[in-house]
Amino acid sequence: MSTGHAAFEPPLSDRSTWQAHDRCSIGRAMQVVGSRSAMLLMREAFYGTRRFDDFADRVGITEAAAAKRLRELVDAGLLERTPYREPGQRTRHEYQLTPMGRDLLPAALALMQWGDGYLADDEGPPIVLRHADCGAPVAVEIRCAEGHDVPMHELRAGRPRRG
């Protein structure tokens, strides 16, 4: 088996001892946002969409699908459903990002960056994200707590250190 091609080498000598599929955080994350419509609703929330009709319309899914997914995102803790009322109208609800929802941004941007690089059509990516302060384009990067950029081959997977 050509382990020399591994993206990174886990220091655990026998992978069979740490089969992570039942507790894996990627698996748990994908159970919450592992559908195209859920991730696109989160994209819309990041762009500032709040109202139900806007979510359904801008993601391009049916109202029934939007209602189901938004309820799941509320139940999972990514969005908060709050009432609002305009003069002369009945009470409606809008959906706002929670801290848990906001913290999904790096994952959404990383997917966008990957899609921009490999899946965009000849016109290129439809949207570019820039840093407001300096105007430079923004990217998602892998860094360690010491501030080093970490290329894939310098990643090591291990068990957490417990006290």
Added chain:
Amino acid sequence: MSTGHAAFEPPLSDRSTWQAHDRCSIGRAMQVVGSRSAMLLMREAFYGTRRFDDFADRVGITEAAAAKRLRELVDAGLLERTPYREPGQRTRHEYQLTPMGRDLLPAALALMQWGDGYLADDEGPPIVLRHADCGAPVAVEIRCAEGHDVPMHELRAGRPRRG
């Protein structure tokens, strides 16, 4: 509408003019890796898994599901299927990451980081990633090309500049 709660403010005055759902790179990315099993197969590829049996076993899906998803990931360009042969055995195939597959790593790590933060059980995350050179834990961060860390409220979405 409470746009003051937007994660970031697009500089495009009217969101209705840039409905991106048909060309959105997040949407395109999710069409390729927007299922739990696809992302977990990619996780396994990052950890060094190469053989069909190992993929099915370690992700905890049926062989039929693994075969279908692996074929999709090969067709989409994330994995390459190559033959190998051990002495006395028939020819088998293994799956190796392509550059496109390797470049999905920030998205997979960002999902892991988010799952670690919000979805782990009382024991905490099962796996920690560290920088081989210095041992410090690794994180996915949003930075601009000038090297600034970019908090969510300093992100601006706009159309690409064309020559």
